[in-house]
Amino acid sequence: MIPLSWYLIFAAGLFSIGLFGVLARKNAIAILMGIELMLNAVNINLVAFWRYREPAGIAGQVFAVIVFAVAAAEVAVALALFISVYRRRNTIAADQIDLMKW
């Protein structure tokens, strides 16, 4: 049997790696990949808690499915934004997209 804490620590590690990617990377698409890793860590926690705490009620899995949908929507909009920005400014380095900074 795998203890629940192993899943939690694994998810915390995945989340922190994603957090580092979001905070440290320059390229906007790389930042987006960090966000994907963080969302996956959240999903692991949801499913692990479902399996260990409440296998009869299915709420954890439902929540994970909703997170999937939100992640898909987020990626679609974000990549459209990046392509639009790239077309206008010829860059998607996050520190050079400073149009709204004064």
Added chain:
Amino acid sequence: MVTSIQILFIIIAGITLGCALMVVTSRNLVHSALWLVAALFGVAIVFAILQAGFLAVVQVVIYIGAIAVLIIFAIMLTRRIAQDIGPRFNENWAWALAVALVAFVALGWMLASQPVAHTPLVPLDTRVDPVVLLGAALVSKYMLPFELASVLLLAALIGAIVVAWEKK
């Protein structure tokens, strides 16, 4: 006593975390995206170990089949900077590393020290299929969030087209 399933979990978790590290550190964005595919596959295997078969399949179909491919498309469309000429991290990367380490230690300690973390694993009730349960829940108790998710997807679809539209 370390059982075979525990060894399997440690190997899968180690590979997944290694792939995730490569995602955030590799210089070439295409390589990053391919490492992301590997990491997402590792997460799918973790779902399978947790006996969430439907989610494991959905993870492969949606994350690897749709999201990762979309990301690779976007990298190709912004190809000129895909090689990431110049530094791949911004000047605050040391702070980011510190924040990530603190987050890991705090999250890991906080979650693993709770009494909840020592819940024993109860075998699943074999009379009810979790997939049937999930399907029924999505159209009864959780119908409103489910419908809201579909509205959100539609809005994202239209929004993405509008944003990426090239005005002549």
